[in-house]
Amino acid sequence: MLIELINVSHVYQDENNVKALKNINLEINKGEFIGIVGHTGSGKSTLVQLFNGLIIPSSGTVKINGKNITNEKSNLKETRRHVGLVFQYPEHQLFEETVYQDIAFGPKNLGLNKDEIQARVNEVMELVGLDYDEFKARSPFNLSGGQQRKVAIAGVLALKPDVLVLDEPSAGLDPQGRKQLAELLQYLYQELEMTIILISHRMEEIAELSSRVIVMHQGEIVIDDNPVEVFSKEQKLHKLSLDLPQITEILHRLDERGLKVNTSLFSVSEASAEIIKALRSK
Amino acid sequence: MLKDITIGQYIARDSIIHALDARIKIMITTILIIALFTIDTFMGFGLFTAFVLGVILLSKISIKKVLKGLKPILILVLFTLFIHIFLTNGGEVLWSWKFISIESEGVYIGFFMVSRIFILILFTSLLTLTTSPLQLTDGIEYILSPLKRFGVPASELSMMMTIALRFIPTLLEEADKIMKAQQARGADFESGNLIQRAKSLIPLLVPLFISAFRRADDLALAMESRCYRGGEGRTRLHELEYKYYDFVALGMIIILAAAVSFY
């Protein structure tokens, strides 16, 4: 078991004392691609911050690789090496003079030597699609928004985490940027066998990429299943005022109107082919 | 974390103290500060505290909340206390060890100063607790406005304060977020000596400043597009108006302060 949450609750200690998480039990295994959906304020961001000890829950136990991190404060640094977290708009945390130095910040904190650091920076820049020689000496602040985001993600990848958690990584990206990001995540998941946890409002993204979808609502996990099952629960999702992926919505509606189609396809081209097939056999 | 800093953050209540005119409250606070510095007995402090407690009761803000807001200054208070206890000489020697000695004068002055600081912050925080930031800045603007003819940009100063107050929570939230993001990359803000710690703040401060500048740019544009062109010709949603009880309160405080000072 990679990540295990046992009876975890969390209350933010401020004037409102919001109960952000209510009695969460969750197991995440190595090699899963987990999509987390839910409204703003449903507890998604709090949940993922538990995974690397940025938030210590008010009650309950969090285990990473079998180790309880809820009471051993001293080992949090070690935990964070295993669980990389990319925050929303991560480009807002860039601070170094050059792209190279910024990406090297994590590895440096791990205490790696110069050669190792350089090897890692080189490697992750290639992964996110930034040419090493072209970009290493440039200031991150003179890059486009999309490139800045790549630098920021590379900065987390450079820690070589086993688990990569991303909070709304595609927010504000254009279609091309989103496509590149999706390809990156798929590569990390399939080729490098990383465990990925993705928070997103874009149901399309969640449906196409994840192997398991967790739906959160008011601090609780209300659905936890594979994407086909989750997105077949149309009514339940609507009740939580969450959208279906648009393509799923189309397939469902056609199906209801008597055009027999397979409603579990998430790619637009496949779904279109399915509709064409159904129309022709009608 | 950073978000917990709440010295004197406005708490809305429906009370007489809240309803007082901001200008009057600022004047009263100033008078009380002066009065406080004329007090030189613990008895005086006691009476003063009793008075402030009365005001807190009238303000309908729970004493617990007021005191909670004072937590951040605890360090300052303790620091002052220790400085005086260990460094002020005079009176009997109460305790000594090698070159360190505690003398009665130091203990007395220490507690005296601490009481003064504590009361001072207690009732000045009451000003900001019961006056919305906007009223407060308006009040300051009104009080400063006679100085306009000497070139003091009173309206602009008050606009700056308004904006600062508006953005403090936003920037604190942001600082919290950046801090977490850097911690997730293995940054360590908590250990090491002073220089290391100061250095470790760079990954926090650089993004924070960049973001603050970006916000400032955006805000300037937004304000311009909403026809802001300095204080001249501006009107107010909330015009400040004196009511009779404002003067009653001011009168009472003046009499009280005079009595305290002569006593």
Added chain:
Amino acid sequence: MSLIEISGVDFLYQNENSNRPALQNINLQIEAGDFAVIIGSNGSGKSTLAKLLNVLLTPSTGEIFVDGLNTNNPDNTWKIRQKVGMVFQNPDNQLVASMVEDDVAFGPENLGIPSQEIRQRVDKSLEMVGMSGFQKFAPHKLSGGQKQRVAIAGVIAMEPDCIVLDEPTAMLDPQGRKEVMETVEYLNKEKGITVVHITHFMEEAVDADKVIVMNQGEILHKGTPKTIFRLVKQLKEINLDIPVAVEVAEYLRQENINIPDILSIDELVEALC
């Protein structure tokens, strides 16, 4: 004369080293009561165009008239800014005051409106954006969609003829986007306020009277949503998001299945069943 007339406008940023103008030969009319949507990807010049309408920038060449007032004439600046209100992308960076009602009052205060009337305008504007009852809230306690609606109220309180919204939904979650779009549509349809909505989400152009597609500082296409959405390929080439229903329809057409011009899922389903 149209409410907004843009003729032969070029714009070149002074401080940048690139010589490519941010805007090139822009000609555009926006009529009173229009719901005009400008779409384009990053760097297409759409935000620059927005700033020109509000005199935050003035054209390098060419002229813009707002309600007959030339933006090149400095005497008109404040009149035009009152007529054309602007809402920006980042909800956090355009609210000035630490209380909702004071923020909405900011514009009217600058215009020198008497305090009683400001009160009425503030309450009315907040009601129009569905934020009545939030008068005393602090902006940082609101959701993104709510903040944007407060920003819109702040503009409406100045009683403008036209609102220019520069990517107001780009940083919002789906819920917030819905709230803002519903508000904007309400103001246009029910209150007759002219809207220029700038976005890179094509879905938001579905209900427009006029869609303007921008790319690299130029206007690429102008037309009704139906005529624009037919250009799936061209729009994809300039890196725009195509609504899924439109994309599906395009796939079907390629397979010689006859589909009328559709804009939404509803229309697609109707066309197929």
